[in-house]
Amino acid sequence: MTDLKETPVPSTMRATVLIGHGGLDRLVYRDDVTTPSPGEREVLVRVGACGMNNTDINTRTGWYDTAVKTSLSEDLGLHGRDDDPASSWNQSSVTFPRIQGAAVVGSIIATGPEVDPTRVGQRVMVDPAVRDASLPKHAQISQYLGSERDGGFAEFVAVPDENAHVVDSHMSDAELATFPCSYDTAEEMLERAHLESGETIVITGAAGGVGTALIQLSLVRGARVVAIASPSKRERLLKLGAHEFVPRDVPDLQAAVEEKIGPRGAHVAADVVGGDMFDVLLKVLARAGRYATAGAIGGPETTIDLRDLIYKDLEMYGITNPTPETFARLVSLVQAGKLRPLLDASYPLAELAQAQAAMLKRTHVGKYVVTP
Numbered sequence: 006m007t008d009l010k011e012t013p014v015p016s017t018m019r020a021t022v023l024i025g026h027g028g029l030d031r032l033v034y035r036d037d038v039t040t041p042s043p044g045e046r047e048v049l050v051r052v053g054a055c056g057m058n059n060t061d062i063n064t065r066t067g068w069y070d071t072a073v074k075t076s077l078s079e080d081l082g083l084h085g086r087d088d089d090p091a092s093s094w095n096q097s098s099v100t101f102p103r104i105q106g107a108a109v110v111g112s113i114i115a116t117g118p119e120v121d122p123t124r125v126g127q128r129v130m131v132d133p134a135v136r137d138a139s140l141p142k143h144a145q146i147s148q149y150l151g152s153e154r155d156g157g158f159a160e161f162v163a164v165p166d167e168n169a170h171v172v173d174s175h176m177s178d179a180e181l182a183t184f185p186c187s188y189d190t191a192e193e194m195l196e197r198a199h200l201e202s203g204e205t206i207v208i209t210g211a212a213g214g215v216g217t218a219l220i221q222l223s224l225v226r227g228a229r230v231v232a233i234a235s236p237s238k239r240e241r242l243l244k245l246g247a248h249e250f251v252p253r254d255v256p257d258l259q260a261a262v263e264e265k266i267g268p269r270g271a272h273v274a275a276d277v278v279g280g281d282m283f284d285v286l287l288k289v290l291a292r293a294g295r296y297a298t299a300g301a302i303g304g305p306e307t308t309i310d311l312r313d314l315i316y317k318d319l320e321m322y323g324i325t326n327p328t329p330e331t332f333a334r335l336v337s338l339v340q341a342g343k344l345r346p347l348l349d350a351s352y353p354l355a356e357l358a359q360a361q362a363a364m365l366k367r368t369h370v371g372k373y374v375v376t377p
Contacts (some may be wrong), residue, residue: 010324014038014049014115017376020101020159022356026067027085029173029358038104041106041155041163043117048124048169048190050131053178054351055157056108057373058186058214059302062361064099076280076304082365098150107150108185109157113169118164122303129169130339131157132273132332133186136178138356138364146326158357160377167329180346185371186342187214189335190299191222193327194275194306198222198295198320201337202227204272208260211247212238214300215277217347220245231265233282234247241370253278259285269317273297280304299324347371 035341043049059077060361063069068077076083109131113124134147150156150164174181194215200206206223210216211232223230224246232247239250249265251258262285264272266346274286274296281302286296287309296319313319315332336342349369352360354377364373 019158019354020104020262021067021354023105024100026065026099027065028083029362030084031065032358032361034355034357038159041162043115043163045118046120046166047117047163048108048113048120048129048166049117049161049163050111050113050129050157051114051161052157052159052377053108053297054113054182054376055110056182056185056187056214057360057364057375058107059300060107060149060186061105061151061198062365064105065201066362074094074304074306077302079365079367083362101315102149104155104159104162105151105261106156106158106162107152108182108374109133109150109162109164110172110185110186110258111157111162114161114367116166117163124166124169127169127171128173129335130172130181130185131162131164132168132170132189132329134327134332135165135168136329140330142328143326145328150354158354158375160354168331172336173340175185176339176346179351180348180377181373182374183214183348184218184335184339184344185332187372188218188222189327189332190324191218191275192335193331194219194297194299194322194324195222195226196274196299196331197231197324198275199274199359200226200228200295205229205231205266206273206275207231207233207266207286208247208281209233209253209274209276209278209286211242211300212298213277213302213373215243215369217245217371219275220247221344223275225338231262231271233262235276235367237368238370245345250353253282253333255318259288260284262289269294273343276300278303280307283307284309284313287317287319289316292317293319294323295320297322297324349373351376
């Protein structure tokens, strides 16, 4: 391991550790966690900030388990489940203790074998997806930061060298930490759905991390944006650039969307809500429309009228595996100043549980981050 002499790596570090599936009480703040050492083709990153995402809460509560049929409610997020969940996002078991946190920004302070030691000192934004290139293109993620391997809710994290992307930006670490996980997921949704300039996209959950990312990235592509969210988010989303806003709790959501764009007026639907939203989105899509989903906070199970899928020649995409090219493109957009960080609040590492409780209230627009 190659260290900067002026910044020695301590043997222990501060971290908030997940000790098992369950409620917020399963998050334990410690100051005696062993500092990781970078392995072969890995680097050690001093964490400047780590963004919070729904996947952190999903993993903690065991929501990914197929036994769960409900939405990720505030009560479930606070207290966990009564039974014994066992699955992660890819239906494998999560081992404990585990340090969560997928959206890492910081600086490289040490390198492992077969890594150029001149990387020490570089400011980086970390791609949270650790891939196996021997697998199919859209199924390459074998580990994810904060799930199958330790993440960034700590002072230090070891990541593969290729996952640490140099970032040159005037933004703070906390601002940059709003981008990984949410924005690469959103960009992958738009890439797979082939969103083009002049097309209309309907976005659900538009005030959350992925939703606000979808708005900004759709605008970069020159699309017309229809945002669906709670009424209290209207002005902030219109200010962000959405062309139309539809309250999610109107009596007839389909009619409300069609009032804005006409029947079958959407070319793309980008959905992170699921549940009852799903059928409505298929109905507002035009012929040859494209539906992409990367979340189901409104419920994992729904109904479908296959006539919409068949007779409108729709395409449907499930998104879990953003490609390396997608993350690299995201970093380029950030450096070019084409994306605006939506940092709603920053919490110290010791207050991660309180931060998740606040996040579960769904009153924010954009992202929460944690700083060591």
